Amino acid sequence: MTSVEIDEAAQATAHVAEQLRNVGRLGVAFSGGVDSSVLLALAVRALGADRVVAVLGVSPSLAADERTAAHLVAKTIGVPVVEVETREDEREAYRANGPDRCFHCKDELFTRIGAEVAGRYRLDAVAYGENADDVRRLDRPGARAAAEHEVLTPLAVAGLDKAAVRRIARTFELPCADKPAAPCxxxxxxxxxxxxxxxxxxxxxxxxxxxxxxxxxxxxxxxxxxxxxxxxxxxxxxxxxxxxxxxxxxxxxxxxxxxxxxxxxxxxxxxxxxxxxxxx
The missing domain is CATH 3.30.300 (GMP Synthetase; Chain A, domain 3)
Known part of the structure; x- marks a missing residue:
């Protein structure tokens, strides 16, 4: 890796650390994709592995291969995965599959994290891997659910776009660095x-x-x-x-x-x- 890449990763860590300076324990909505994995790695560098929890939502919309891969990435980073069963398939609006389907899915995930994980693991905040490119897209209704649940978006706030996220993943030698996007x-x-x-x-x-x-x-x-x-x-x-x-x-x-x-x-x-x- 180059000195420029090392500096970029260090700056990203500093940006995330600044955003999390008042957070004692953080839950990261984790999928094993490159965005949530880089967020998890940056959070660990900012807070320490003992203050970060990776939360994986498990439902029929999560492929078994993706579930296995997520555990592998989290193990590489040094954080155990807490699985939470989500029941978006019990929501009529989700099954109806309108353009806002992702809102109902993410709303279910963040609701379950709040109800079943936050208290048990004494979480002060929850974050997810929205990046700066995602902010500019209009086809991401899940972002509305995140905003309603006051979920943090450290990558986006730090101005990290998809290309930067992938560079940082390679610098950290994460196994998902070149993993293609894998929506549900x-x-x-x-x-x-x-x-x-x-x-x-x-x-x-x-x-x-x-x-x-x-x-x-x-x-x-x-x-x-x-x-x-x-x-x-x-x-x-x-x-x-x-x-x-x-x-x-x-x-x-x-x-x-x-x-x-x-x-x-x-x-x-x-x-x-x-x-x-x-x-x-």
Whole structure:
């Protein structure tokens, strides 16, 4: 790593430490993704590992692979993971899957943290990994839930965008430094189509199969009997070539889909919610 990268990480640690100077014990809403992992690492450097708790929300919308990876990252940082069962699937507004679905999910998470974790672990505050790029996006209703629960956003306040977060992750040698974004499984279901455990399971199974076939960054979108695969442009030809095409077809249909389609538009992060935001 370069001296510039080391200085950037040191400055980020100082910024976060300043924000947390009046916090005795901090809970970090943790997913194992690069943003929450860097926040967790910075919080540990600012407060010490004994004053930081990583809180992982567990529900049918969290893939088993993501759950395992989150524990690995937290172990690398030196903080145990406290799992809290969230029940967003019991909320009618969440199941209805409008563009504000993420609000109801995050509201459930922060409510559970407040009710089941904050007192038990004597938390003075809770923070989550919103970065400076996220602040400028209009398709993140979960941010409203965070604001309503007075959840801290140290990365965003420090002005750390996604690129800076990834550089810091590499400086800290976190195993998730180059991990692609992995939004919850419910994000693969088009808005106003009901979120159900079966649909989430189908997506999880299909995506796990694609990872075993060597794909890293992609989405399996759930359109009833059709699985629409979003892949980076560089992977489209590879996915359509034999024998991989047949193996993909077999793996995805075994997950419960009847048809498998490759989307020629490629990978489109946040496409479902963005389309609604742009039309409002």
């Amino acid at each position: 499984l419910a994000s693969r279901i088009p808005h106003y189509q009901i979120v159900s455990p079966r649909k989430l399971s189908q997506v999880e199974q299909a995506e796990a199969a694609l990872r075993r076939l060597g794909f890293a960054d992609f989405r399996v979108r759930h359109h009833g009997e059709i699985a629409r695969l979003e892949l980076p442009a560089g992977d489209l030809l590879r996915a359509a070539s034999e024998p991989l095409r047949h193996r993909i077809l077999q793996a995805v249909t075994e997950a419960g889909f009847r048809f498998v389609a490759l989307d020629l538009a490629g990978l489109q992060s946040g496409a479902f919610t963005s389309a609604f935001v742009q039309n409002t």
